[in-house]
Amino acid sequence: MLLHIPEVFTKAEVKALRQTLDAGPWADGNMTSGHQSASAKKNQQLPEDSPQAREVSALVVQALNANPMFVSAALPHTIFPPLFNRYEGGGEFGTHVDNAIRQRGEHRIRSDLSATLFLSEPEDYDGGELIIEEMYGAQSIKLPAGDLVLYPSKSLHRVTPVTRGARVSSFMWLQSLIRDDADRESLFRLDVAIQRVNLDKGPKDAAVIELTGVYHNLLRRWSEV
Ligand SMILES: O=C(O)CCC(=O)C(=O)O
Ligand SMILES: [Fe+2]
Structure with missing residues (x-):
């Protein structure tokens, strides 16, 4: 990207x-x-x-x-x-x-x-x-x-x-932290989408919390620190 x-x-x-x-x-x-x-x-x-x-x-x-x-x-x-x-x-x-x-x-x-x-x-x-x-x-x-x-x-x-x-x-x-370009791009797009939903629904919205969890769990799986 x-x-x-x-x-x-x-x-x-x-x-x-x-x-x-x-x-x-x-x-x-x-x-x-x-x-x-x-x-x-x-x-x-x-x-x-x-x-x-x-x-x-x-x-x-x-x-x-x-x-x-x-x-x-x-x-x-x-x-x-x-x-x-x-x-x-x-x-x-x-x-x-x-x-x-x-x-x-x-x-x-x-x-x-x-x-x-x-x-x-x-x-x-x-x-x-x-x-x-x-x-x-x-x-x-x-x-x-x-x-x-x-x-x-x-x-x-x-x-x-x-x-x-x-x-x-x-x-x-x-x-x-993410070696693979496609994985990094997916995380970026997910983050952008979460920020949009967050703006719309606020940080306490169940979908925002769930998606934020998915973001961090993918980062945990894929990152090399
Ligand atoms: O000047 C640029 O925009 C790129 C420089 C570049 O490609 C390099 O130094 O390897
Ligand atoms: Fe270059």
Whole structure:
């Protein structure tokens, strides 16, 4: 499932984050690539240990953990520290699949989900669409600054050349409590449905209580903690 999560950050927050990021020591983007994706990648990244990357990375994780739609859809186990990239002057990222395992120091995660948080407004650059190949065909994603797209790490994806302006974003991987995409999507849809019934009938309604029990019992069966 591919999910658009609006307004992870407000416009004012994006502006402040961008001020920090833009002052950082941007470098060639091939520092986090696997062998195949390195040949496909033409962009810049902030070194993960730079103070700017560390500061904004922590804010991104904090905002995501406080975002109910993100938590419900991703059911995060561990979010690998978000990174930052910039494409300009024809920069692009050819078709690739993300590495299955990410390691930093002694932390190792399996990448179940990938996400891009857009930090440039779409009208400020041409190109830079994130094209994700899904079962039903390719989806082209270009979101307002502050919005995020969440997608299964197993999907082939690419970023089209940026021919005007610059596209700055935060990109990240996470391990989910639920490894299987279909199981995770079912839990998300069940949660959304429970919230709707809850709004309609209130939290003491027998159906809401029963369905909430089913949600937690499925989570208990399927989660890896
Ligand atoms: O820039 C993006 O939106 C995606 C980046 C990406 O696919 C990657 O770094 O693996
Ligand atoms: Fe990727």
